[in-house]
Structures are given as structure tokens and as C-alpha cells.
Amino acid sequence: MSAIECEDLTKSYGKIKAIDHLSFEIAENKITGLIGRNGAGKTTLLKMIAGYLKPTSGKLKVFSEKPFNSLAVSAKTMFVDDTMTFPDSLTLIDILTEVAPFYANWNSNLASGLFDYYSFNPKQPHSNLSKGSKSTFNSILGIVSRCPLTIFDEPTTGMDSAVRKDFYKALLKDYLEYPRTIILSSHLLSELEELLEEILLIDHGTKRLHLSAMELKELAVGMRGNAQAVLSFVDGKEIIYQEAFAKGSIYIVIRKDFVQQQFEEIRLCGIEVLPVSTDDLCVYLTAKTKGGIEDVFKRG
Amino acid sequence: MILNTDSLKPIYIQIAEWLEGEILSENIKEDERIYSQYQLSEMFTINPATAAKGLNILADEKIVYKKRGLGMYVSSNAKQFILTKRRSQILGRMIKELVIEANRLAVSESELIRMIQQARKEKGEEQI
Numbered sequence: 001m002s003a004i005e006c007e008d009l010t011k012s013y014g015k016i017k018a019i020d021h022l023s024f025e026i027a028e029n030k031i032t033g034l035i036g037r038n039g040a041g042k043t044t045l046l047k048m049i050a051g052y053l054k055p056t057s058g059k060l061k062v063f064s065e066k067p068f069n070s071l072a073v074s075a076k077t078m079f080v081d082d083t084m085t086f087p088d089s090l091t092l093i094d095i096l097t098e099v100a101p102f103y104a105n106w107n108s109n110l111a112s113g114l115f116d117y118y119s120f121n122p123k124q125p126h127s128n129l130s131k132g133s134k135s136t137f138n139s140i141l142g143i144v145s146r147c148p149l150t151i152f153d154e155p156t157t158g159m160d161s162a163v164r165k166d167f168y169k170a171l172l173k174d175y176l177e178y179p180r181t182i183i184l185s186s187h188l189l190s191e192l193e194e195l196l197e198e199i200l201l202i203d204h205g206t207k208r209l210h211l212s213a214m215e216l217k218e219l220a221v222g223m224r225g226n227a228q229a230v231l232s233f234v235d236g237k238e239i240i241y242q243e244a245f246a247k248g249s250i251y252i253v254i255r256k257d258f259v260q261q262q263f264e265e266i267r268l269c270g271i272e273v274l275p276v277s278t279d280d281l282c283v284y285l286t287a288k289t290k291g292g293i294e295d296v297f298k299r300g
Numbered sequence: 301m302i303l304n305t306d307s308l309k310p311i312y313i314q315i316a317e318w319l320e321g322e323i324l325s326e327n328i329k330e331d332e333r334i335y336s337q338y339q340l341s342e343m344f345t346i347n348p349a350t351a352a353k354g355l356n357i358l359a360d361e362k363i364v365y366k367k368r369g370l371g372m373y374v375s376s377n378a379k380q381f382i383l384t385k386r387r388s389q390i391l392g393r394m395i396k397e398l399v400i401e402a403n404r405l406a407v408s409e410s411e412l413i414r415m416i417q418q419a420r421k422e423k424g425e426e427q428i
Binding site for chain 1: 303305307308310311312338341342344345346347348349350353400
């Protein structure tokens with residue numbers, strides 16, 4: 001069954017379309033990564049799914065219901081981002097106790113466990129926390145609420161790398177114990193891709209790719225070597241990215257539709273075959289122009 | 301083991317190879333239960349679907365077999381099978397590469413054989 005169904009969904013702010021005729025489905029109990037550049041429409045999409053924003057047109061169903069103004073969807077959804085605000089009269093420990101009754105599956109054992117592990121001061125107000133600590137505290141809420149649909153919008157903003165790793169581990173452990181639909185949006189695909197089952201890549205409010213994380217990893221391959229030799233091999237194939245490297249040599253990223261044997265032939269011609277990180281691939285796939293920052297400096 | 305996320309080798313193949321290594325070194329013996337997809341997922345911090353794909357490779361090659369409701373178990377001739385497979389695949393490929401490199405460097409066949417014998421002898425002396 002699908003947790004989220006989305007068809008021809010559009011959200012306009014004035015003349016600008018933040019989400020532009022987007023269609024996709026997310027199956028229940030999978031961890032999906034929502035990836036996109038700054039301003040691609042990730043937060044707008046997530047806020048519509050969580051019921052915070054009303055779609056301009058198109059169909060959006062969360063657990064078979066329209067999420068906007070729906071109490072049923074709201075009870076099943078947790079939306080975590082770094083702008084969550086809480087009343088200043090409540091201390092951190094108050095927040096944990098007051099929030100709990102709103103969520104049917106709240107795991108208070110894990111809540112106090114994580115709270116102690118990160119050594120939060122129970123008497124501190126939420127607004128006094130540093131950027132990273134705020135994200136850490138909010139992520140605890142996201143994990144222990146165990147909502148059937150849990151959305152993390154840029155959850156690791158400001159976290160140091162140790163806390164990030166702990167967050168991903170804690171999330172995965174609790175997911176294994178209690179499977180649910182999770183959506184994570186992030187700029188840093190490389191650090192969370194192993195956690196993901198599916199990846200949804202959006203660009204300018206439209207869908208660029210929606211496939212399993214394993215497929216994305218095998219989608220493309222890089223080749224570096226003598227320009228003529230490389231180009232003759234990739235002749236007629238879709239070039240995802242191309243960059244002049246040193247004099248007479250070239251770096252090209254193409255779809256990996258070769259068999260192993262061809263790779264060995266290519267290697268024997270002195271062409272290096274290199275893996276393309278999913279991070280880089282997503283950047284190439286959503287690039288505004290061919291080439292890159294290098295070209296800006298070449299002008300004039 | 302630490303997974304190499306930058307490698308051309310997909311994570312699920314690295315998982316399958318790691319499990320094969322555990323069988324070869326007899327950390328998991330024949331007819332014993334192998335790690336479940338959830339255990340692997342937790343051990344390596346990877347999505348359980350990735351871990352399942354790694355296990356399925358071993359199941360397809362009949363290195364492990366399913367016991368209904370109990371999980372995956374190591375087949376009785378798994379170790380021998382992995383040894384034979386690695387010999388023919390990995391060693392075969394390395395030898396092919398060796399021959400190509402030797403040709404490129406104009407090393408004759410007898411010279412190459414002499415070099416292999418020399419290397420084996422040195423290795424043998426080390427072990428004594």
C-alpha cells in the first residue's frame with residue numbers, strides 16, 4: 001500500500017511554481033531520501049505532505065486522505081525541522097512529557113535514554129539551545145514519536161559529525177524495531193544514502209529521478225583518459241557530465257549500460273573507469289548548465 | 301569490516317563477500333544460522349533492503365539455504381564452493397591481467413613463469 005500518493009501536484013507562490021506537476025508514490029514502511037538543490041522545492045513538498053500547506057492544484061493523498069486540515073493525517077504524521085518552536089515557559093523535560101500524549105506510539109523509554117545520552121539539561125528552555133543541540137533535540141522527538149509517517153527536513157543541520165552518525169544509527173535501530181514510513185531530506189546524500197531504500201530527486205519542483213538507492217548507485221560511471229579514446233567509446237550514448245581535464249584528456253560521466261567485459265576492454269585502452277558518487281551524480285543531473293563553476297572563471 | 305561506499309563495487313556485493321569471508325574463516329560454520337537482514341542492517345548501518353539483497357546473492361548461489369520461519373543457514377558444502385568460485389573467478393582474472401601487463405612490458409612466457417616460481421619460493425620461505 002502507498003503511504004503517499006501524489007499526482008500532478010502543483011504549488012504556486014504568485015507566478016512562481018515551487019512544485020510543478022509532480023507525480024510520485026511512496027510505499028509504506030520504506031525510508032526515502034528527498035534530494036534536491038537549494039530552492040528545488042523540498043521543504044514546500046514536505047510541508048504539503050505534512051498538511052501545513054495547501055496544494056494549489058493536483059492530487060495529494062497521505063494514508064488515502066487529503067493531508068491539509070486533516071486531524072487523522074496530523075495524528076499519524078511527525079514533521080521535524082530546525083524551525084520547530086515550543087513555548088518558552090516549558091523546559092526541555094516539560095516538552096518531552098507534554099508532547100507524549102499526542103502520539104499513540106510514543107516511546108518514553110527511548111526518549112529518556114536519548115535525552116540522557118546527549119546530556120541535555122532538563123531545566124533548559126528550548127530557545128536557549130545552540131543550532132546543533134536544537135536539531136539534536138528535535139530529532140529525538142522525531143524518532144521516539146514513532147509516527148506512521150515521519151518526516152525529517154534537513155535534520156542534521158548544525159549537528160557535528162559524531163551526533164550525525166549517532167542520529168542515523170538511532171533512527172535505523174528504531175526503524176528496524178518499529179518499521180514506518182520515513183522521509184529524510186538532506187543536502188548530504190553521501191552520509192545517509194546507505195540508510196535509504198529509495199531516492200526521490202527533484203529539481204525546480206519537478207521529478208528528476210525516483211528509484212531505489214541501489215539502482216542510483218549503479219546508474220552512472222565515470223571515465224577519464226585521452227579525449228579521443230574516451231569519446232569514441234561513449235559515441236551515441238547519453239553524456240551526463242563532461243569536463244576537460246588535463247591537456248588532451250577528458251572526464252565523462254555516462255549511464256552504466258556496459259557489461260563487465262567491456263569495462264575491461266576500456267581499461268586496457270588506458271582509460272580509467274571511476275565510480276561516481278551519488279552526491280556528484282545528483283549535482284550533475286540537476287545542473288543548470290553543462291560544465292561547472294570552472295566555466296565561470298574562464299570567461300573574459 | 302568497514303564498507304567502502306566510494307567503490308565501484310555495490311554495498312550488497314560487499315556484504316555478500318564479507319559473509320563469504322566469514323564462512324571461509326569458519327566464523328560461521330556449515331549448517332549454522334547466518335546473520336539475518338536485520339542484524340546485518342544494524343551491524344553495518346545500512347537499509348535492510350540492501351542487506352537482504354546481499355543475502356539473496358548467497359541464496360541464489362546456494363551458499364545459504366532458507367529454513368522456513370527460522371532464517372538462512374549455511375549450506376553443507378558452502379566453504380568448498382566459495383573456494384572453487386574464488387579460484388576460478390578472482391585468480392583467473394588476476395592471471396589474465398598479469399599476462400596482459402607482461403606482454404605490454406615484453407616479458408616472455410618463460411621469464412614470467414620463472415618470476416612466478418621465484419615469488420612462490422620467497423613466499424614459501426617467509427612462512428617457514
